[in-house]
């Protein structure tokens with residue numbers, strides 16, 4: 001059965017705190033009574049039935065290196081059985097240990113990464129674990145077979161060089177198309193930074209980067225993906241920036257669509 005894990009950590013965020021509160025705000029959308037539980041592909045996503053909610057990670061220390069090690073060891077243990085794992089919440093730094101654990105469990109791991117940002121900084125704020133660097137850290141390990149980034153619209157010279165160095169495939173917003181869907185391979189992991197969406201659709205994020213995907217475009221990419229992901233994360237939802245829980249509902253909707261895809 002699919003496992004859902006809350007990852008309430010945002011101390012590696014370079015700009016604002018808030019994504020640490022995301023897991024519960026997304027869960028509330030399941031029970032508040034507004035939406036039903038069907039994903040668009042017709043699967044009903046029922047807690048305790050379609051997936052097991054493991055609750056939130058309880059960090060013994062909030063120090064970035066300890067957090068990295070803790071997340072990695074916890075995730076490693078959880079995915080040992082081969083059950084797909086969806087983690088919800090956190091700034092994007094949490095994806096480094098989560099995906100590294102997957103890369104050690106599944107050989108030849110391919111990553112599909114939706115984001116406004118490349119998150120490829122070799123060094124950001126002198127924090128190895130910055131949310132601006134998880135994909136640099138992952139590519140440095142040599143454990144990742146391919147990384148495809150979609151929705152990017154903030155490239156600078158350094159990140160263009162990093163992408164070249166590590167052979168990262170980037171589908172920027174300015175020339176968005178869906179050919180990437182047919183160029184991916186199994187085993188596939190999806191890392192979904194909700195700021196890939198235009199701030200008009202998802203105001204509850206730390207970094208409002210104009211010119212992004214519509215919610216419809218993102219859901220269509222997920223629906224049309226010809227792969228069943230072995231794991232996924234939903235990061236960077238910031239409840240402190242949200243308006244009337246609009247982005248919490250986007251997060252809940254994406255959670256349902258990702259789970260439906262992982263079954």
Ligand SMILES: NC(=[NH2+])NCCC[C@H](N)C(=O)O
Pocket residue numbers: 014091092093117118119131132154193195207236
């Ligand atoms: N995970 C994220 N939201 N990362 C945002 C990093 C933003 C960083 N200031 C940049 O220029 O790219």
Ligand SMILES: [Mn+2]
Pocket residue numbers: 092115117119131193236
């Ligand atoms: Mn990101």
Ligand SMILES: [Mn+2]
Pocket residue numbers: 115116117193195196207236
């Ligand atoms: Mn981002």
